[in-house]
Amino acid sequence: MRRGNLFVISGPSGAGKGTLVQMVLPRVADAWLSVSATTRQPREGEVDGVHYQFLGEDEFSRLIDEDGLLEWACVHGCHYGTPKSTVLEHMNAGDQVILEIDVQGALQVKEIIPEAHLVFIAPPSMEELERRLRGRGTETEEKIALRMGNARHEMELRPKYDVCLTNDNLDECADALLAYIENKALETRY
């Protein structure tokens, strides 16, 4: 049996981390993806409890007060946090736990759980990142500008990560992410 590991995947919004995680999840038998809590409004097609746990500001504050979050941060003007108990339960059960969270959260997790594996997903270039964000068609100009500003800051924090994968080609990047997870999981086999 493999021991539980914690993989924290971050990178600028639009770098493709969500798509990569969805490609890799079905290929890792014991993977489990954490569902974050957020105060952001659901986007079209997003389901409460599946994509996020959508909360009001009061409910989110209560979670913080109750020490229910492993980490939390304000990202693009909304609050996001990782529910603590489910993550610890799945790690203890021997799962490969995956968090898809921002850089502030990732660095908090590394402080609390130093064995966590931090993976940064970088876009091939900032121009390509902006093109992808526009292509989504879900964000206003103001939001795109905010996300590009945050992306520049996030890129500067790359050296704090254990590994950085550039998402130039989706299939190749997914293979690299899968290989990283499988290698780390094999290292911690009983």
Ligand code: 5GP
């Ligand atoms: P989006 O609103 O596009 O789904 O996510 C915006 C950003 O919030 C992304 O960078 C995403 O990784 C990050 N995020 C999602 N969940 C969490 C979380 O639980 N904690 C932190 N710190 N960031 C999160």
